[in-house]
Amino acid sequence: xxxxxxxxxxxxxxxxxxxxxxxxxxxxxxxxxxxxxxxxxxxxxxxxxxxxxxxxxxxxxxxxxxxxxxxxxxxxxxxxxxxxxxxxxxxxxxxxxxxxxxxxxxxxxxxxxxxxxxxxxxxxxxxxxxxxxxxxxxxxxxxxxxxxxxxxxxxxxxxxxxxxxxxxxxxxxxxxxxxxxxxxxxxxxxxxxxxxxxxxxxxxxxxxxxxxxxxxxxxxxxxxxxxxxxxxxxxxxxxxxxxxxxxxxxxxxxxxxxxxxxxxxxxxxxxxxxxxxxxxxxxxxxxxxxxxxxxxxxxxxxxxxxxxxxxxxxxxxx
Numbered sequence: 001x002x003x004x005x006x007x008x009x010x011x012x013x014x015x016x017x018x019x020x021x022x023x024x025x026x027x028x029x030x031x032x033x034x035x036x037x038x039x040x041x042x043x044x045x046x047x048x049x050x051x052x053x054x055x056x057x058x059x060x061x062x063x064x065x066x067x068x069x070x071x072x073x074x075x076x077x078x079x080x081x082x083x084x085x086x087x088x089x090x091x092x093x094x095x096x097x098x099x100x101x102x103x104x105x106x107x108x109x110x111x112x113x114x115x116x117x118x119x120x121x122x123x124x125x126x127x128x129x130x131x132x133x134x135x136x137x138x139x140x141x142x143x144x145x146x147x148x149x150x151x152x153x154x155x156x157x158x159x160x161x162x163x164x165x166x167x168x169x170x171x172x173x174x175x176x177x178x179x180x181x182x183x184x185x186x187x188x189x190x191x192x193x194x195x196x197x198x199x200x201x202x203x204x205x206x207x208x209x210x211x212x213x214x215x216x217x218x219x220x221x222x223x224x225x226x227x228x229x230x231x232x233x234x235x236x237x238x239x240x241x242x243x244x245x246x247x248x249x250x251x252x253x254x255x256x257x258x259x260x261x262x263x264x265x266x267x268x269x270x271x272x273x274x275x276x277x278x279x280x281x282x283x284x285x286x287x288x289x290x291x292x293x294x295x296x297x298x299x300x301x302x303x304x305x306x307x308x309x310x311x312x313x314x315x316x317x318x
């Protein structure tokens with residue numbers, strides 16, 4: 001016998017509350033605003049960030065060639081009660097601090113309705129830990145969107161041992177309905193699936209630079225001009241089948257013992273951080289960055305992602 005939740009989540013989710021109007025929050029809001037059946041409330045405690053969100057969404061839409069996005073269905077608020085009291089789902093996109101997220105969802109549970117779904121956009125923190133202070137842990141789930149969320153199709157739907165199957169189904173169906181590619185992550189581990197893969201590559205890339213095998217630019221050129229070109233068509237396990245698992249095993253016997261197996265961040269990262277080479281925020285990291293070079297990279301990334309995606313609709317879907 002299915003729970004009473006099943007009937008609730010069989011209906012269409014319509015009222016979306018997004019918590020945090022920064023880079024991810026307003027981008028997630030933009031996705032739902034592209035579909036007329038959803039009402040979107042965007043919450044932030046910093047009024048300037050909240051007020052800037054519609055303009056940033058307009059800029060994103062323009063970069064996509066004017067795809068449909070109805071900002072008249074976007075409501076801004078700095079009252080958490082106002083944001084979540086009637087929401088069907090709350091999507092959290094606040095800073096990556098476990099204690100902050102735990103406290104936030106405990107407060108949302110107090111202010112929201114009994115059937116509201118709680119979804120965290122964390123990229124690495126286990127969802128079970130985030131929902132630890134909830135009285136009802138069955139409605140806690142991870143929905144890890146990728147940046148920029150209005151262009152990257154993947155959303156990882158991460159269940160905990162407590163998550164109701166109805167909540168999983170509701171989130172998978174909701175994300176598919178707004179054009180995303182939801183994937184069901186069945187075990188709640190740090191980094192889920194895609195970030196574990198991504199940061200395994202980052203660890204080796206940084207280790208190569210640290211060992212002075214080559215410089216950062218060479219690492220990135222190697223990726224961009226070899227397997228990086230084919231990854232969106234031929235992913236690692238498909239490629240393993242293509243070349244053959246016997247050859248894959250032979251290669252691994254030679255290379256795996258020599259790859260980085262570090263369990264801590266690279267000392268090179270700490271050295272660079274101490275030298276105030278923190279990346280874009282300080283104008284230098286592995287590369288030197290100006291405002292123009294950052295803008296150029298953003299434009300190249302947007303143009304490339306748009307090439308890979310279906311052409312957006314020019315008007316509201318019917």
